[in-house]
Amino acid sequence: MIRCWTSAVQLTELFISSLVHLAYGFYIFSTAVAGDLSQALSDLLYKPNVDASLKQEEGGSNEATTNAVDLPPIVLVHGIFGFGKGRLGGLSYFAGAEKKDDRVLVPDLGSLTSVYDRARELFYYLKGGQVDYGEEHSKACGHSRFGRIYENGHYPEWDEDHPVHFVGHSAGAQVVRVLQQMLEDKAFPGYENTSANWVLSITALSGAFNGTTRTYFDGMQPENGRSLKPICLLQLCRIGVIIYDWFDIPWLKAxxxxxxxxxNMSWRKIGLWGLIDCLLGNAGPFASEDWILPDLTLQGAIRLNSHLQTYPNTYYFSYATKRTRQFLGYTIPSGIFGIHPLLFIRVLQMCLWRYPTDVPPPYKGYRDEDWWDNDGALNTISMTHPRFPVEHPSYHVVKDSECQPLQPGIWYYKIIEGDHILFIVNRERAGVHFDLIYDSIFERCRKHAFRKTPTLPDHTPQ
Structure with missing residues (x-):
């Protein structure tokens, strides 16, 4: 009887969670479509009459643009289910923050692809050429070795003398760390001179450095952090993604x-039987575990971190978010109105997380209570700096004046009150905090436009 009741509760929760996520996804999609239609109608009805003097004034701004070209670009890297410039019409994942500086790039990477694949895509987005996922990796994961072609890279001069700043949200921060390691390991065929020094700074917004317990609530198996539970939210996501890619509707995928x-999951290439094979879990990214969720489990993050370093010539800064507080010895959501409706129940769930007692803990010294503070998607302990399996050098910033001047090779982090989507998509929710945080990020990047002599030793996880 108890087992039946538990199953009924779990199915009800799955139904409600699926409904909420579908509704929010439809809201984002419809908002983007409505914005594009409104803009198209406005352009059609109200063609602006620009006089000669205004055109001359606009032409005169080229000098400022030319000066901006000399600055290292700031690259904004989106997280899971995110999108870059050119997707979802005029909607901005970073809520228009890219307009705050004259030299900002917003790449569109796979929204559900693995951290490894996204790091490869990011390299070729900047440097140019056809994305090469690597022969060994491609064979192991069952996909084509080569991907999208960038005829002209968005920053083809990128090298040690022309480094870049990266700002990553959520999983995007881990993507940048993996890319930096690939550069140091000279992992790109035809580019033997790459190094970690191609990265001038990394700024993380709710960065997924150490994984999240959220993955287990959504369906990842805590036994291995790789496979999915038979019935869960991620199974529904898996089925939906496979069908979406199989139909391969050009305008929709654009x-x-x-x-x-x-x-290559399009019906044109695999046919009906190929679709069935993917749905049964025998083929595709979910069969080979070459997608983002296995990288976001605690075990997956530890596997990644065991190969990633913090480098002495790179500046690191992290904003960790949380929407919890302590009350009578319990961790609870810090409020109702300050948390996005999509995330409130998730914040509460993560406050109650207990690692299964019949499963070995993900690392030595693991404690549930360390992972209770969260922002609805990631645990706060995960967002400050790389901690597991080896903790990297870090400094908790309370006041900016305490850490001036910044030193490379150390993770400076702030803990701020906010949920996981506070600084993306919907700018109005963050209000003045949105402008303050992005202004400080861009100001910091411009202040450290040129590399200084390293002051700290290289930190290599053992």
Whole structure:
């Protein structure tokens, strides 16, 4: 009887959670479509009459643009289910923050592809050429070795003398760390001179450095952090993504793409039986575990971190978010109105997390209570700096004046009150905090436009 009741509760929770996520996804999609239609109608009805003097004034701004070209670009890297410039019409994942500086790039990477695949895509987005996922990796994961072609890279001069600043949200921060390691390991064929020094700074917004317990609530198996539970939210997501890619509707995928084109799941290539094979879990990214969720489990993050370093010539800064507080010895959501409706129940769930007692803990010294503070998607302990399996050098910033001047090779982090989507998509929710945080990020990047002599030793996880 108890087992039946538990199953009924779990199915009800799955139904409600699926409904909420579908509704929010439809809201984002419809908002983007409505914005594009409104803009198109406005352009059609009200063609601006620009006089000669205004055109001359606009032409005179080229000098400022030329000066901006000399600055290292700031690259904004989106997180899971995110999108870059050119997707979802005029909607901005970073809520227009890219307009705050004259030299900002917003790449569109796979929204559900693995951290590894996204790091490869990011390299070729900047440097140019056809994305090469690597022969060994491609064979192991069952997808094409080569992907999208960037005829002209967005920053082809990128090298040690022309480094870049990266700002990553959520999983995007881990993507940048993996890319930096690939550069140091000279992992790109034809580019033997790459190094970690190609990265001038990394700024993380709610960065997924150490994984999240959220993945287990959504369906990842805590036993291994790789496979899915038979019935869960992620199974529904898996089925939806496979069908979406199989139908392969060009205009729809041009508007939003999960990033699995290199798996060739289109009906044109695999037919009906190929679709059935993917749905049964025998083929595709979910069969080979070459997608983002296994990288976001605690075990997956530890596997990644065991190969990633913090480098002495790079500046690191992290904003960790949380929407919890302590009350009578319990961790609870810090409020109702300050948390996005999509995330409130998730914040509460993560406050109650207990690692299964019949499963070995993900690392030595693990404690549930360390992972209770969260922002609805990630645990706050995960967002400050790389901690597991080896803790990297870090400094908790309370006042900016305490850490001036910044030193490279150390993770400076702030803990701020906010949920996981406070500084993306919907700018109005963050209000003045939105402008303050992005202004400080861009100001910091411009202040450290040129590399200084390293002051700290290289930190290599053992």
């Amino acid at each position: 508007y939003y793409n999960f990033g699995f084109d290199h798996f």
